[in-house]
Amino acid sequence: MKPVIGFIGLGLMGKPMAQNLLRAGFPLVVWNRTKAKADELTKSGAKLASSPRDAASRCDVLITIVSDPPALEEVLWGSQGALDALKRGATLIDSSTVSPDLARRVAAECEKRGIDFLDAPVTGGTWGAEKGELVFMVGGKAAVLERMTSILSAMGKKFPLLGPNGAGQTVKLAMNLLLAIQVDGFAEALALVTAAGVPADRLMEIFLSSMGRSGVLEVKAPMMVKGEFPASFPLRLMHKDVRLALELAREKGIMLPAGAAAYATYSAVKDVSNDDPDFSAISRFWRK
């Protein structure tokens, strides 16, 4: 019999992930802060929980994917938090992007309660979430990951074990740091060419035929050249992830000069954007 899965966080990523679990035949109990976001899923057969605690009490495996560390803390440790309601022997998989330090705190609290824990943040965007082709960056024990394989396979194509709890979050922060810097890099290249009066319409074609080729150029650059930034990965979340990466760096005693510079630029754009744009809106820094 398939385990009952609790699923908390039905945002851009969480909703398609939960849908894939349903499609794969897992019994699902869902909770989301904004209740309406659960409608599609409950119509497809998911049960609605009244709180994180309620979802936790009704499942064998709980998956959380919320927007930031405070949201995760509220969902786990708040007055209606999930952690105290999880059964001994249950498994918690957190796919939010948070600090490795918070992942280890969650792991320690789980261990006290006889709960297995994986930190398993994802990459692949909404497209990957919909297609079930996410990559999970996993921190935790091999045996736990092994037991979770059939569940993770319903949502993703790869789930490399990167080390003990926290390692998944570490690699995820490094990845988003790289993406943030790459998008900033293209924004700066575009700004330079534009300021020098050269049309930008052939930039992508040229950069793509060089070592400058990248996923960022294919996916983000066309929007940046047009000046349109519909949120695929919101700037406010990338801003948070770069902050977490910089905090981790400070903790470990290293400098990330380009990361720090990019963070300042994302911050400046965040402060003047009221439309919750994609992180590629960093280009606005240079628009008159």
Next chain:
Amino acid sequence: MKPVIGFIGLGLMGKPMAQNLLRAGFPLVVWNRTKAKADELTKSGAKLASSPRDAASRCDVLITIVSDPPALEEVLWGSQGALDALKRGATLIDSSTVSPDLARRVAAECEKRGIDFLDAPVTGGTWGAEKGELVFMVGGKAAVLERMTSILSAMGKKFPLLGPNGAGQTVKLAMNLLLAIQVDGFAEALALVTAAGVPADRLMEIFLSSMGRSGVLEVKAPMMVKGEFPASFPLRLMHKDVRLALELAREKGIMLPAGAAAYATYSAVKDVSNDDPDFSAISRFWRK
């Protein structure tokens, strides 16, 4: 009958470019500051010029590809400089990476003398140079580019006209700015993961299966993980190109925060490296 081509600058890029011209049947007159670098070419049938001026006086089309602005100025305007020896009606193609401003100065001097000029810096690396698959970023007049097509085709696969003289250099500086920032970005991501105690051996595989995929990850990251930096594109030249990009930005009144941060890091590594490493050696900034 094919035009005689003068070729000045037989470095990592220039030598294979000149070899491809020879293979395509163009009569070639070569000059290089270090004479020994011309040996292979003269054995294959190229004539050796005694100076830039001598090369210029013996050709219909002169191609220059030297390491930086002062080297180009010396080759064109030095006591044995090429510019005064070029025939009226000749064409000068400069494939060095220099400032758009210098490209426009060269264009103005050429115009006075009835010489056609293209700024046509290249991308594609030594591999592209050897295979004849370079991309030339061209500034100048369409009619001149048209006349040069058979020559450029012997060395490259694309030669987009990007605008008047200087536009080729502008796009090249933007491209190298992007590459410099991308390599710095991976170096920072690698440093973060390493400092946090997570093995880096699966980083590339994971990043490549995300939007983080890039030419930099394929070509440079494996060396950076190993800590080996044999020069494909020397750090001293990338350092110069980022400086030129920052100077152009200042001239145009825009800030490039990540570019400036990357420049500082390349500078720091340049100061402590005595082995003329590849620009991916920026990773040394974080190595104990």
